[in-house]
Amino acid sequence: MDKQSIGDRVAGAIFVVMGIISLVESWRLYNIRTRGVVGDDTFPFILGSAMVVLGAVLAFFPTRTRQPVTWPNGRQAARMAAGFLMLVLFSFLLPFVGFPVATFIASLGLFVTLGRFRWYMAILISAALSGIFHAIFVAWLNLPFPKGLFGV
Amino acid sequence: MEALANLLGGFKSALSITNLFMAFAGTLLGTLVGVLPGLGPTSTIAMLMPLTAVLSPSSAIIMMAGIYYGAQYGGSTTSIIANIPGEVASVPTLLDGHPLAQQGKAGPALGIAAIGSFVAGTLGVVLLTFFTPFLADQALRFGPPEYFGLMLLALTVMVSVSGSSIIKGLLMGAFGYLIALTGIGPESGLPRFHYGFPVLYGGIEIVTIAIGIFALGELFTSFEQGREAVTTQKIGRVFPNAQDLKQTFPAMARGGIIGFVLGLLPGCNPAVTAYISYDVEKKVSRHPERFGHGALEGVAAPESANNATSSAAFVPLLALGIPASPALAVLMGGFMIYGLQPGPLLFKTNPDLVWTIIGSMYIGNVMLLVLNLPLVGLWARLTAVPYRIMAPIIMMLCLVGAYSLRNSTFDIVMTICFGVVGYLMRKYDWPAAPVVLGSILGPILEKALVNSLAMSAGNPMIFITRPICLTLILAACALLIVSAQYIRKSKRSVTEEY
Numbered sequence: 001m002d003k004q005s006i007g008d009r010v011a012g013a014i015f016v017v018m019g020i021i022s023l024v025e026s027w028r029l030y031n032i033r034t035r036g037v038v039g040d041d042t043f044p045f046i047l048g049s050a051m052v053v054l055g056a057v058l059a060f061f062p063t064r065t066r067q068p069v070t071w072p073n074g075r076q077a078a079r080m081a082a083g084f085l086m087l088v089l090f091s092f093l094l095p096f097v098g099f100p101v102a103t104f105i106a107s108l109g110l111f112v113t114l115g116r117f118r119w120y121m122a123i124l125i126s127a128a129l130s131g132i133f134h135a136i137f138v139a140w141l142n143l144p145f146p147k148g149l150f151g152v
Numbered sequence: 153m154e155a156l157a158n159l160l161g162g163f164k165s166a167l168s169i170t171n172l173f174m175a176f177a178g179t180l181l182g183t184l185v186g187v188l189p190g191l192g193p194t195s196t197i198a199m200l201m202p203l204t205a206v207l208s209p210s211s212a213i214i215m216m217a218g219i220y221y222g223a224q225y226g227g228s229t230t231s232i233i234a235n236i237p238g239e240v241a242s243v244p245t246l247l248d249g250h251p252l253a254q255q256g257k258a259g260p261a262l263g264i265a266a267i268g269s270f271v272a273g274t275l276g277v278v279l280l281t282f283f284t285p286f287l288a289d290q291a292l293r294f295g296p297p298e299y300f301g302l303m304l305l306a307l308t309v310m311v312s313v314s315g316s317s318i319i320k321g322l323l324m325g326a327f328g329y330l331i332a333l334t335g336i337g338p339e340s341g342l343p344r345f346h347y348g349f350p351v352l353y354g355g356i357e358i359v360t361i362a363i364g365i366f367a368l369g370e371l372f373t374s375f376e377q378g379r380e381a382v383t384t385q386k387i388g389r390v391f392p393n394a395q396d397l398k399q400t401f402p403a404m405a406r407g408g409i410i411g412f413v414l415g416l417l418p419g420c421n422p423a424v425t426a427y428i429s430y431d432v433e434k435k436v437s438r439h440p441e442r443f444g445h446g447a448l449e450g451v452a453a454p455e456s457a458n459n460a461t462s463s464a465a466f467v468p469l470l471a472l473g474i475p476a477s478p479a480l481a482v483l484m485g486g487f488m489i490y491g492l493q494p495g496p497l498l499f500k501t502n503p504d505l506v507w508t509i510i511g512s513m514y515i516g517n518v519m520l521l522v523l524n525l526p527l528v529g530l531w532a533r534l535t536a537v538p539y540r541i542m543a544p545i546i547m548m549l550c551l552v553g554a555y556s557l558r559n560s561t562f563d564i565v566m567t568i569c570f571g572v573v574g575y576l577m578r579k580y581d582w583p584a585a586p587v588v589l590g591s592i593l594g595p596i597l598e599k600a601l602v603n604s605l606a607m608s609a610g611n612p613m614i615f616i617t618r619p620i621c622l623t624l625i626l627a628a629c630a631l632l633i634v635s636a637q638y639i640r641k642s643k644r645s646v647t648e649e650y
Contacts, residue, residue, distance in 0.1 A: 007579075007580040008580070011323075011580065011582070014419055015323050015326075015327075018327070018330065022330060022333075025344060026344055027335070029340075029342075029344060032340070032342065033339075033340065034340070037605050037610035038339070038601055038602050038605045038610075039337075039340065039602075040337030040338070040339045040340050040341050040342065040344060040600075042601070043333065043594070043597075043598050044330075044333060044344065044345075047326050047329055047330055047333070050322070050326050051323065051326050051327075051330070054322055054323050054326070055318050055323065057319060058320070058323065062317075063317050063320070064321075069579055069580060072376045075376075076376060076378075079375070080372060080375055080376060081354060083372075083375070083547075084372075084568070084571075084572070087368075087547060087551060087568045087571070088565075088568060090548075090551055090564065091551070091561045091564040091565050091568065092561075094555070094561055094564070095561060098316070102553075103548060106548065106551075107544055107545075107548050108550070110524075110544035110547060111540075111544050112542075114375060114540065114543055114544060115540035115541065115543070115544055117540070125541075129544075129545060129548065133548070133552060137552060137556070141196075143556050143559075144559055145555070145559075
């Protein structure tokens with residue numbers, strides 16, 4: 001069984017599960033429906049049913065393809081994972097340290113891990129980037145980003 | 153003739169130094185807002201509302217209108233260069249725009265987008281000039297059942313953007329719609345799929361889906377594949393040539409007409425018209441297999457459609473006082489601050505203002521072209537900037553754009569999650585366009601169905617007894633069959649080839 005088939009079978013199973021979740025929610029909404037032929041439960045029911053059926057079809061009859069599925073090797077995977085973690089870090093840091101500092105830290109991490117810049121270059125570019133973003137989004141467009149601990 | 157005389161009077165006022173500057177400022181700001189993912193014209197127009205205290209009514213509204221239609225163009229730039237849809241309406245543009253950029257043809261793609269936007273936008277304003285009262289009356293014939301039929305028609309596009317597997321396309325469309333179901337239900341006003349988390353009461357923003365799946369997903373994939381830049385090919389021409397213009401002009405015209413006709417309908421999202429226009433262009437093409445791999449018509453059609461839609465949206469606004477979108481609702485607020493009520497009487501009580509605004513829309517379209525065509529070369533050269541520099545910047549821009557939607561870190565988290573989903577989708581060859589299509593069309597379809605059955609006291613015959621609705625439903629069935637047959641034929645030819 002090739003990787004594509006396994007992938008399609010797993011995806012099909014996931015869609016079946018999502019369909020069941022939708023059907024359960026539809027049942028909950030049906031029980032609190034007060035009036036009308038169509039309610040908030042109607043489309044969750046339709047979608048849930050469709051996902052269960054189509055997901056099952058895909059799980060049992062996966063598509064055939066000649067392109068093999070490959071995954072990144074150790075170092076590449078580590079870099080990608082690190083880059084992903086930098087994005088997650090930004091979302092956690094933003095409310096606590098404020099926009100410019102969170103931008104600086106996350107972009108520093110991205111330039112080092114994905115950009116493979118040396119530390120001192122990454123610091124310079126990240127500082128410039130967070131300054132430019134602050135100028136555009138906060139100073140000019142007045143978007144209400146959190147100021148965080150540093151009040152910036 | 154009366155309209156022409158009024159228009160000439162409008163031009164005279166629109167060509168004043170102040171109004172020209174306001175049109176320029178509006179289109180420039182609108183383009184910038186369109187380029188930045190997540191930021192939309194709605195919040196920008198709202199932020200500039202205090203300017204109404206210092207500007208004259210015509211100057212303020214000219215600027216805000218410029219922001220609105222400028223944003224429709226701006227979204228195409230990042231779609232083509234970086235696979236980031238600046239606006240949801242720009243998603244169809246990236247299906248062929250970004251592949252063109254990867255082939256070193258970002259310049260012609262951007263140029264065609266600019267020219268198509270100009271042609272269709274101007275066509276829209278011409279129709280707006282001469283036919284506003286008549287068109288507004290026709291638009292009123294569309295009720296919830298007709299919207300239901302129209303959304304079914306638009307949903308058939310899902311089949312043709314499904315790639316090689318209809319099942320995968322339908323599943324992704326259902327997935328997109330399922331995400332859009334999160335939040336407050338249209339019938340009861342109660343939250344759905346919240347599971348006790350208050351943050352889910354507000355639903356999941358469509359823009360986070362688009363940015364995550366297309367932009368972040370593309371970037372992760374590019375890193376894995378070791379790509380050095382968007383394109384490593386030599387950037388040749390930075391402008392479209394006569395052959396490109398000849399090839400794409402029919403697509404611009406068709407996109408413009410489709411965009412304008414559908415844009416007359418209040419609530420018709422420019423993304424819907426862009427998708428439909430893309431699908432129509434693919435179906436009428438002699439070489440539909442080029443679509444999705446860098447067909448210039450695949451850029452011309454949706455870009456023309458969404459700009460024509462933005463012109464058409466002023467018809468129900470000015471003639472009936474019905475804002476077609478949240479951005480126009482805010483713009484309407486601008487009218488009301490000055491004590492002006494958009495609607496049929498506005499043409500009678502303030503004709504000078506109305507015709508000045510219409511005159512400025514012609515000028516604004518020219519300004520958009522003049523502003524953006526010279527920048528095409530600069531944007532095209534960005535495609536050669538190494539990913540190690542571009543990618544972190546684009547990623548941060550995506551997250552900032554996501555946060556700006558609702559000032560919520562939840563939207564950042566959702567964007568990252570959809571980025572992972574987008575990466576896995578590319579890995580296993582799942583189509584991405586149906587997800588966005590499902591998330592846009594699904595809620596409109598549901599609302600139309602609920603309202604239609606409320607109108608008919610639960611009788612489903614309402615969809616059969618109304619001729620426009622029935623025509624749309626039959627057209628949807630026909631298009632579904634055509635799309636399915638096309639996919640089957642293309643699969644068979646691939647099998648025969650091997």
